[in-house]
Amino acid sequence: MEAKTLVLGVIGADVHAVGNKILEIALTEAGFNVVNLGVLVSQKEFVEAALETNADAILVSSLYGHAEIDARGLREALIEAGIGDILMYIGGYLVVGNQDWSEVEAKFKQLGFDRVYPPSTLPEDFIPTLREDLGM
Amino acid sequence: MNRTLVLVDIGSTFTKVTAVDTGQARILAQSSAPTTIQDVSIGLKNALQGLGLTAEELRQARKLACSSAAGGLRMVAIGLVQDLTAKAAKLAALGAGARVLNTYSFQLTEADREEIIELGPDIILLAGGTDGGNSENILHNARVLASLPQPLPVVIAGNRSVAKEVAACFPEEFSTYIAPNVMPQIGKLQVDPAREVIRRVFMEKIIYAKGLDKAERWIDGIFMPTPAAVLRAGQLLSEGTAANPGWGDLIIVDVGGATTDVHSLGTGLPSRAGVVLRGLPEPFAKRTVEGDLGVRVSVLSLLEAVGVDALVQETRWTREEVESRAQLLHSQPEVLPQNQAEAAFDRALARQAVRHAVGRHVGHLSELYTPAGLVWVQEGKDLSQVTTVIGTGGVLVKSDDPLAALEGAGKQADAPLELRPERPEFYLDGDYILAAMGLLAQEEPEAALEILKNSLSNYKLCGEGTIVG
Ligand code: B12
Numbered sequence: 310m311e312a313k314t315l316v317l318g319v320i321g322a323d324v325h326a327v328g329n330k331i332l333e334i335a336l337t338e339a340g341f342n343v344v345n346l347g348v349l350v351s352q353k354e355f356v357e358a359a360l361e362t363n364a365d366a367i368l369v370s371s372l373y374g375h376a377e378i379d380a381r382g383l384r385e386a387l388i389e390a391g392i393g394d395i396l397m398y399i400g401g402y403l404v405v406g407n408q409d410w411s412e413v414e415a416k417f418k419q420l421g422f423d424r425v426y427p428p429s430t431l432p433e434d435f436i437p438t439l440r441e442d443l444g445m
Numbered sequence: 446m447n448r449t450l451v452l453v454d455i456g457s458t459f460t461k462v463t464a465v466d467t468g469q470a471r472i473l474a475q476s477s478a479p480t481t482i483q484d485v486s487i488g489l490k491n492a493l494q495g496l497g498l499t500a501e502e503l504r505q506a507r508k509l510a511c512s513s514a515a516g517g518l519r520m521v522a523i524g525l526v527q528d529l530t531a532k533a534a535k536l537a538a539l540g541a542g543a544r545v546l547n548t549y550s551f552q553l554t555e556a557d558r559e560e561i562i563e564l565g566p567d568i569i570l571l572a573g574g575t576d577g578g579n580s581e582n583i584l585h586n587a588r589v590l591a592s593l594p595q596p597l598p599v600v601i602a603g604n605r606s607v608a609k610e611v612a613a614c615f616p617e618e619f620s621t622y623i624a625p626n627v628m629p630q631i632g633k634l635q636v637d638p639a640r641e642v643i644r645r646v647f648m649e650k651i652i653y654a655k656g657l658d659k660a661e662r663w664i665d666g667i668f669m670p671t672p673a674a675v676l677r678a679g680q681l682l683s684e685g686t687a688a689n690p691g692w693g694d695l696i697i698v699d700v701g702g703a704t705t706d707v708h709s710l711g712t713g714l715p716s717r718a719g720v721v722l723r724g725l726p727e728p729f730a731k732r733t734v735e736g737d738l739g740v741r742v743s744v745l746s747l748l749e750a751v752g753v754d755a756l757v758q759e760t761r762w763t764r765e766e767v768e769s770r771a772q773l774l775h776s777q778p779e780v781l782p783q784n785q786a787e788a789a790f791d792r793a794l795a796r797q798a799v800r801h802a803v804g805r806h807v808g809h810l811s812e813l814y815t816p817a818g819l820v821w822v823q824e825g826k827d828l829s830q831v832t833t834v835i836g837t838g839g840v841l842v843k844s845d846d847p848l849a850a851l852e853g854a855g856k857q858a859d860a861p862l863e864l865r866p867e868r869p870e871f872y873l874d875g876d877y878i879l880a881a882m883g884l885l886a887q888e889e890p891e892a893a894l895e896i897l898k899n900s901l902s903n904y905k906l907c908g909e910g911t912i913v914g
Contacts, residue, residue: 314577316631322813324721324820342577344631349721349813349822357526358631362578 313365313443316358318346319401321379325372328401332368335432352383356390365443366396369422374405377416384421396442398435400426449473449502450889452881453489453510453664454671455480455657457517460488463881464496464506470895472876474498480514485660493663509884510664513671515655518543518647521566523590524550524627525573525582530603532725533627534572537602537636539732541643542673543568544704552582553589562593567651568643569597571611574604576629583607587614596620598646602627602639622646634726644669667887672732674883675699675837676708680730681886682897683710689894695833696866697879698803698854700795700840702741702778705802708732713808713826713864720810724824727808731826735802740794740840741778744771751797759793760786792849795840800853803865810862827864829856834866835901837874847873848906875904 315336319329326348333345344362346354359367367387371379380399387393399422404413410427417425423442426435448468454461460480464473476495481488493503520543524531531550538545546564549557561569569590573583583603590599596618601611605626612621624642629635648668652658657668669677675697685691694711709731715722737746748756748771756767770790774780782788808825836842836851844850851871857863878900885893 311577322820344575346631349723349820353528357529360579361525361529361573361628362575362631363580364578 312340312342313445314342314344314362316344316346316355316362316364316367317370318350318355319348319370319372320350320352320355320383321371321373321375322349323371323373323375323379324348325370325401328372329370332370332432336436339432339436352379352386355383356386356392359387359392359395360390364395366398366439369397369399370401371399371403372401374402376401376403377420380417380420380422397422398424398426398439400430400435402428448889449498449506450885451493451496451503451506451508452884453492453508453660454674454880455485455489455510455512455514455660456671457514460485460492461877461881462489462492462496463878464498465881465885465892465896467885467889467892470892470899472878472896472900475876482514482656485514485657486663489660489663507665507888508663509667509888510660511667511669511671511674511880511884512652512655512657514657516544517672518643518651518670519546519565519567520544520570520643521546521561521564522548522570523553523572523586524548524603525579526550528725529631530572530574530628533634533636534570534602534639536634536728536731537627537639538570538643539734540636540673540676540728540730541640541647542670542676542732543643544734544736553586558589558593561590562595565595566597567655568646569599570639570643571599571601572603572627574607575631576605576626578604580604580607580610583611584614587611591615591619598622598650600624600639600642600646602642605629620646620650632726634728636728644673667884669884671880672706672734674880675706676730676732676883677886678879678883678893678897679708679710679835681882681890681894682901686890686894689891691894692833692898694828694831695835696803696828696831696854696869697835697837698799698841698851699838700798700802700836700850701739701838702840703736703739703743705735705738705798706732706838707735707802707806709806709826709828709831711826711828711831713828715823716827716830717821720821720823722823727826731806733802733806735798735805738798738802740791740798741774744774744794747794747798751801755797756790756793759796760790762786762790788845791840792844792846795844795850796853798853799836799850800857803854804857804860804863808864810864823864825864829864829867831866832868832870833872834869835872835874835879837877837879842873842875842877847871851906871906872901873904873906874901876900
């Protein structure tokens with residue numbers, strides 16, 4: 310079977326590069342075709358990269374506490390571009406301070422993310438789920 | 446060993462020929478004659494006669510040619526996303542020396558199809574999708590193009606996985622050429638192979654369509670679009686050869702009546718620490734063409750782009766004077782300045798064309814405020830450290846003060862974030878040899894480089910438009 314293509318990036322004005330690099334390495338090792346957009350990635354760049362590469366999923370990172378503002382509208386932009394049903398995850402430090410996780414999760418699901426991951430999620434914590442969601 | 450080569454440039458108005466002795470790396474003679482578009486061989490013969498070579502010398506000399514006659518190489522570039530494969534396709538076509546009539550993204554519509562018929566390009570460059578990426582879009586577009594009433598050469602440089610399928614969409618009368626993807630991965634630009642394929646198609650097909658083949662029996666080889674030859678000369682001058690170092694990063698500006706071309710040679714990577722690079726990487730040899738910035742046919746769009754006030758300020762004419770002179774130059778492009786004031790007006794036009802064309806060509810910085818403070822973001826090429834800026838084309842070469850016009854390429858006080866040359870030195874292509882040396886570079890790069898360096902050094906511009914010899 311052909312490798313599934315993932316688009317990866319840290320959204321908004323966020324420069325935390327380490328986790329993004331680790332995800333790239335882990336996901337590539339796990340056999341995915343990884344398109345890593347790096348840090349400081351705009352919504353437009355996520356949408357366009359997913360479109361050109363015919364991606365199967367988008368993995369958004371946000372570490373600096375502004376995830377909600379940065380990610381709002383991304384699902385709508387994907388719908389606009391004709392790839393609205395693409396699988397989409399988000400992870401990192403999504404909010405400032407210790408907020409109730411179930412509320413955080415609900416908020417981001419409402420923004421159109423299929424799965425939402427808390428801080429310190431390791432690659433092995435979510436890769437099996439990702440495979441499942443992609444029907445692998 | 447002495448070897449005589451003749452380099453031919455069949456332009457839209459003049460056919461220029463340059464004879465060089467490659468053994469001694471020097472120009473032997475130059476001549477020109479009006480281009481005869483019905484049969485270009487007549488103008489070519491006239492120009493060759495002006496060289497003063499004997500019939501035998503002329504027969505023995507190897508002759509290479511480039512051309513921008515009959516509208517030059519006219520192309521349409523097509524991709525998927527405007528800022529990704531469509532942009533890459535446009536860059537590839539420009540680098541091949543084409544005039545890009547329009548660039549299309551996403552699925553071609555019926556209106557787009559009609560527009561393409563109207564534009565009547567010589568070649569279509571069809572891209573879309575990274576390798577292994579989106580394939581629907583390029584297939585859709587291929588089917589739309591396959592129904593064009595007039596068969597055309599199509600260069601396919603999109604998603605590799607479906608390249609053959611895309612080619613198969615076209616009926617036999619279309620000639621299709623498969624080139625490597627202009628953007629095999631997101632963020633990876635690969636324009637050189639497609640550029641080469643386009644040049645080959647130009648040589649194999651387009652010169653016949655344009656009647657340039659009539660000159661073919663006078664020519665021994667390499668028929669390329671003139672702008673491609675200029676870019677090649679720039680590349681040689683920048684990179685040098687194994688034995689002879691080049692001049693490093695440089696910019697070439699060609700101001701014309703209809704367009705202003707800018708070529709840059711250089712990686713354009715950030716020159717300052719801590720700058721984050723964003724957007725599509727750009728080619729080392731980059732060419733842009735500004736169809737609205739010209740000093741004759743396009744003078745009205747030039748005024749629109751730069752604002753009448755800019756010219757009022759520079760010339761101290763009234764708005765009415767500026768506008769009526771522009772109208773005149775637009776409707777009668779052959780009009781030449783008759784007095785100081787009119788010459789100054791031409792100079793101001795050229796300066797504005799250079800200024801805006803370079804501004805659009807170079808990258809720019811923007812400030813991004815993040816929770817951690819300011820981050821500098823660069824998009825496009827940083828050409829701030831480029832020290833060599835060369836002016837070419839009739840408008841600049843004939844100008845009485847080319848320096849004044851070329852200075853429009855340097856740092857501009859009101860546009861501090863444009864990554865323009867900060868400490869440029871200006872040169873003029875006073876012998877009209879850039880295109881010729883681009884041709885020669887294909888066969889005798891050492892001689893071409895030597896001639897380029899010598900000629901340009903003779904036309905170094907400094908202060909008050911003087912030339913230091
Ligand atoms: C190093 C660092 C920086 C460096 C970054 C250098 C660089 N270029 O990478 C610098 C100094 C620049 C920096 C700046 C800032 N930082 Co900082 N930084 C850190 C720090 C110490 C480590 C981050 C790191 O590299 N972690 C290691 C990697 C491997 O982990 P990770 O990024 O979390 O990624 C893993 C997982 O989260 C997960 N993951 C990530 N994304 C995704 C996505 C999906 C879909 C999934 C499934 C999983 C997943 O997988 C990764 C691998 O396991 C953290 C604190 C911490 N210990 O985490 C703070 C931290 C992230 N920074 C923080 C803050 C606030 C900032 C600043 C705003 C201000 C400041 N205090 O300096 C600025 C913001 C700058 C900007 N514009 O982005 C806060 C964020 C708070 C919040 N969100 O509530 C943190 C948590 C520190 C804190 N406790 O206050 N920072």
